[in-house]
Amino acid sequence: MRKTLANPRLWIFVFSALAVSMFAIVDMGKKSPGPLSAVHERAPDLDGGGACSECHGGWRRSMSQACLACHADVASQVEAGSGLHGKIARSEIESCAHCHSEHHGSSFAMVNRQSFAAAGAPGGPEAFDHAFVGYAMEGKHLEADCTQCHVHANEEVLPEGARRFMGLERDCASCHEDPHEGRMTVRCAECHGQASFGDVSFARHDDFLPLVGGHAGVDCRACHGKGNEHALESLGRRAEGLSPAPRDCTECHVTPHRREFVAGTSALLSMEPGAACVACHRAEHESFRDERLTLSPEQHAISGFALDAPHDRAACADCHSAAEGDFAARHPGRGADDCRSCHADPHGGQFFDDGDGNGETNPRSCLECHDRHRFVPDAFTVEKHALTALPLTGRHRDARCDACHGRASEFLPRVFHGTPSDCDECHADAHRGFFASGTGEGEACSTCHLTTLFSEMPESGFDHGRWTRFDLSGAHAEAACEACHRPSDKKDALGRTFGRVADHFGRIEGCVSCHADPHGGAFDAKRLPAEVSGRKDCARCHGETSFRTLAAPFDHGLWTGFPLTGAHGAETCSSCHPTLRVPGAGQRTRERARGAACAGCHADPHAGQFVEKKSGRADCARCHESATAFSEIDFNHNIDSRFPLGDTHDRVACAGCHKPFVHEGKDVIRYRPLPTDCVDCHGDNAEPLKRRKREREGKR
Numbered sequence: 001m002r003k004t005l006a007n008p009r010l011w012i013f014v015f016s017a018l019a020v021s022m023f024a025i026v027d028m029g030k031k032s033p034g035p036l037s038a039v040h041e042r043a044p045d046l047d048g049g050g051a052c053s054e055c056h057g058g059w060r061r062s063m064s065q066a067c068l069a070c071h072a073d074v075a076s077q078v079e080a081g082s083g084l085h086g087k088i089a090r091s092e093i094e095s096c097a098h099c100h101s102e103h104h105g106s107s108f109a110m111v112n113r114q115s116f117a118a119a120g121a122p123g124g125p126e127a128f129d130h131a132f133v134g135y136a137m138e139g140k141h142l143e144a145d146c147t148q149c150h151v152h153a154n155e156e157v158l159p160e161g162a163r164r165f166m167g168l169e170r171d172c173a174s175c176h177e178d179p180h181e182g183r184m185t186v187r188c189a190e191c192h193g194q195a196s197f198g199d200v201s202f203a204r205h206d207d208f209l210p211l212v213g214g215h216a217g218v219d220c221r222a223c224h225g226k227g228n229e230h231a232l233e234s235l236g237r238r239a240e241g242l243s244p245a246p247r248d249c250t251e252c253h254v255t256p257h258r259r260e261f262v263a264g265t266s267a268l269l270s271m272e273p274g275a276a277c278v279a280c281h282r283a284e285h286e287s288f289r290d291e292r293l294t295l296s297p298e299q300h301a302i303s304g305f306a307l308d309a310p311h312d313r314a315a316c317a318d319c320h321s322a323a324e325g326d327f328a329a330r331h332p333g334r335g336a337d338d339c340r341s342c343h344a345d346p347h348g349g350q351f352f353d354d355g356d357g358n359g360e361t362n363p364r365s366c367l368e369c370h371d372r373h374r375f376v377p378d379a380f381t382v383e384k385h386a387l388t389a390l391p392l393t394g395r396h397r398d399a400r401c402d403a404c405h406g407r408a409s410e411f412l413p414r415v416f417h418g419t420p421s422d423c424d425e426c427h428a429d430a431h432r433g434f435f436a437s438g439t440g441e442g443e444a445c446s447t448c449h450l451t452t453l454f455s456e457m458p459e460s461g462f463d464h465g466r467w468t469r470f471d472l473s474g475a476h477a478e479a480a481c482e483a484c485h486r487p488s489d490k491k492d493a494l495g496r497t498f499g500r501v502a503d504h505f506g507r508i509e510g511c512v513s514c515h516a517d518p519h520g521g522a523f524d525a526k527r528l529p530a531e532v533s534g535r536k537d538c539a540r541c542h543g544e545t546s547f548r549t550l551a552a553p554f555d556h557g558l559w560t561g562f563p564l565t566g567a568h569g570a571e572t573c574s575s576c577h578p579t580l581r582v583p584g585a586g587q588r589t590r591e592r593a594r595g596a597a598c599a600g601c602h603a604d605p606h607a608g609q610f611v612e613k614k615s616g617r618a619d620c621a622r623c624h625e626s627a628t629a630f631s632e633i634d635f636n637h638n639i640d641s642r643f644p645l646g647d648t649h650d651r652v653a654c655a656g657c658h659k660p661f662v663h664e665g666k667d668v669i670r671y672r673p674l675p676t677d678c679v680d681c682h683g684d685n686a687e688p689l690k691r692r693k694r695e696r697e698g699k700r
Contacts, residue, residue, distance in 0.1 A: 034103030037110050038157045055102070067096040073166055083166070084119060084133050092118070109156060111164055125153060125165075135170055139194030149175065183233045191220075213284040223252065248274030249281070253288075256327040264302035289322065305336045309373045318342075339366040343375075350417035390421035394451025423449075430454070430494045435467065455498070474544030484514060510537040516586030523559055562596045566627025576601060598624070607663040609672045643676045657681070 040046050045054055057066040068075040077083035078093055085093065092098055099118040100110040113124045121128040125146050130137040146153045152164045168174070172188035176197075186202075193199045200220050205211050211218070224232045230247065249255075251274070255262060266276040280295050281288060295316070297307045305311075311319075319342050324330040334341040340363060351364045369380040378401075385392045392399075404426060405414050420426075423445035429436070448467070450456040465471035472479075486499040505513045515538075523541070532540040535551060541559070543549040557563030564571075577590040584591075594600030598620040604611075610618040622640060626632035638644040645652075657674060660667045675681065 035105045037102060037104065037108050038106035039110070040102065041106055042160075062094070064094050064096050073163075082134065087132055088119065107156070137194070139199075140196065141194050180233065210283040213282070213286050213290070214288075215283065248272060249277040250274040253277075256331075258303075258333070261303050265299055268298060268302065288327075303333075305334060308336075337365055337367055339370075346413055347416060348413035350413070350415070388421075390419075395453070396451050428494050430496045430498075474549075475546060476544055511539070512537075518584070518586035518588035520586075528559065560593075560596070562593075567629065568627050602630075605668065606671060607666075607668040609668075609670070643674070 035041065036046060040055075045051060053066070055063060055066050057063045061069075068078065074085045077086040080086055099115045101108075101114075102110065113122075116122070116124050116128060119128070120132065149168060150165050152158055152162050155164070158164055172178075172192070176188075178184075190204065191200050191202045193201060201211065202220075209215060220232060224230050226233070228234070255277070262273050262276065265279055266273040269276050269279050271279075279299065280293055281290075282292065285292060293316075297312065300307045307314075319334075320330045322330075332341065343366075345363075351369075366375075367379075369378055369384070371377075371379040382392045382397055390396070402414065405416050405419055407414050424436075427445075448457055448462055450458060482499070484499075484501050484505070486504050488497045488499060491497050501508060501514075507513065511517075529540070530536060533552070539551060541550055541552070541554060543551045562568075574590070576593045580589055580591055583589050597617055599618060602620075604618060606618070608618070610620070610622075612619065623633050623635045624630050625634040637650075643649075658669050658671055661670050662668070
């Protein structure tokens with residue numbers, strides 16, 4: 001304790017406090033430092049020397065408490081933390097004189113630019129930000145003069161009971177006439193902005209329908225017209241501004257969709273049909289054709305057209321062009337199998353078919369030939385092609401489609417319908433029209449050819465007689481085709497190697513066209529018949545089995561002019577026509593006969609005595625008429641010789657006059673020449689007689 005009392009700091013504090021108190025007591029006894037402002041001056045409680053405590057407080061309260069005791073409205077703001085004074089920092093509130101100084105006389109304005117500067121508006125009342133007091137001014141309010149709302153703002157001395165800035169209501173109706181006549185329960189600012197009463201926007205409208213996209217800028221009365229349950233006035237009488245049942249899209253908009261689509265979409269989303277529109281049409285869309293509109297594959301399938309491949313890769317505009325006018329034109333309700341509704345017909349209408357019998361043309365489904373997921377490659381199978389006029393068999397199965405189905409020009413579609421099925425329409429005629437000239441009776445190539453190869457033939461084979469009028473029988477039937485149709489080493493322009501008969505044998509004019517005539521034309525003489533029993537050419541004699549086989553017995557006399565009688569008839573053919581060891585010209589196997597003359601086959605026993613000078617031949621038949629034996633002679637000496645036999649000579653034996661002589665080493669009977677005079681044979685006076693004979697002959 002003693003130490004405390006001896007502390008010099010304590011004594012300094014005590015004396016300082018006493019000094020301050022004495023100065024305060026002395027000061028209280030002095031007069032006011034200056035005259036009061038006009039407002040405070042007229043207050044009776046503030047007049048007199050003892051009135052200072054009314055403003056400056058005393059032992060029990062501070063000056064700020066004294067001020068608030070009179071200015072209850074300011075006290076309310078401070079207590080509630082509202083208004084200008086409720087927003088000012090606590091340290092500033094404790095000193096009212098910081099903003100409102102006093103004792104400057106009646107002409108001094110206690111609310112001045114210094115006051116606004118201390119409140120954060122150095123520019124004065126014109127620059128004061130009303131947002132500081134909870135009222136954001138904008139639009140038309142920023143253009144208004146302060147006195148339009150604060151009528152006493154510029155008065156030097158406020159009327160008693162008046163307020164310069166305080167005391168105004170924020171309710172629009174406090175300044176503006178209420179066109180709704182009090183029927184609206186929501187504040188004006190909920191719908192109207194400060195720029196214009198016509199600038200309407202309900203802030204809570206997004207809770208029901210965001211006013212964006214196509215709904216943005218729509219006049220309220222367009223949806224909330226007078227006289228219906230959704231009128232603005234009707235909404236205002238409800239506590240929350242809601243209709244009993246929120247409206248769906250179909251109350252304002254007529255849906256163009258089919259009922260099946262609407263029902264399917266609502267079931268898919270578990271929504272009411274009238275509200276399911278939002279599945280595709282968003283509030284932010286500008287229109288029902290907004291490019292941001294989306295449709296899920298599941299919804300598209302509900303429309304009756306599932307977006308399976310390849311439609312899953314298509315953009316909406318590819319099928320639903322924005323260039324189309326109304327909804328019905330853009331969305332005509334196409335079926336998934338109706339390809340023509342979107343795709344141009346590349347076939348030029350070839351597959352329109354009169355299928356109902358009423359004369360109208362109906363298109364065949366593209367899916368009959370094409371796969372559902374792609375046009376190329378096509379799905380027109382060989383089995384389907386078999387239903388056309390030309391089933392695809394053999395090499396036709398391997399042919400490219402465009403080999404038969406071409407284009408007349410690059411601007412015309414490929415030809416399918418009406419493509420000819422006749423062979424000669426696609427293939428050049430390797431027969432050069434032979435079977436189209438009447439010979440082949442105009443039948444199809446398939447009669448003789450298979451579709452695998454032209455060289456392959458049906459099991460029935462080629463009817464050579466029918467098609468060429470040359471029956472193959474006998475040896476011809478056994479011969480290979482190449483025997484007459486000699487193949488070529490090189491293909492011709494048509495790819496043919498099978499030889500033509502005419503190319504190798506020339507013009508066909510009978511057997512000799514192919515076969516050399518071993519007879520050298522001997523049987524083609526005009527005197528000979530051209531036809532025998534309906535047979536012509538070589539067939540008059542020969543059969544087709546072999547040249548040695550005769551169709552009928554050979555009439556030797558008719559064909560050769562040498563009848564086979566007597567001994568000739570008993571001889572074999574080889575007696576006159578010996579077999580050749582090596583076939584001769586024309587493949588002849590027998591020698592030709594030596595001729596019709598006897599000397600051709602028989603040796604002349606007369607050593608040429610009967611050969612006539614003019615013809616150079618001997619006429620054996622003059623004496624040897626019988627063909628049975630040469631010994632049978634038919635010779636009349638009186639007629640056939642120059643020496644008639646009288647009765648005397650007729651009794652003489654032939655050998656009496658016809659003596660043998662040697663000719664070329666052989667004994668030959670002399671027949672001519674023989675003398676005819678008597679002295680030539682009888683002895684007397686023989687020499688003179690011979691001489692006279694020679695003389696007579698010399699004179700001749």
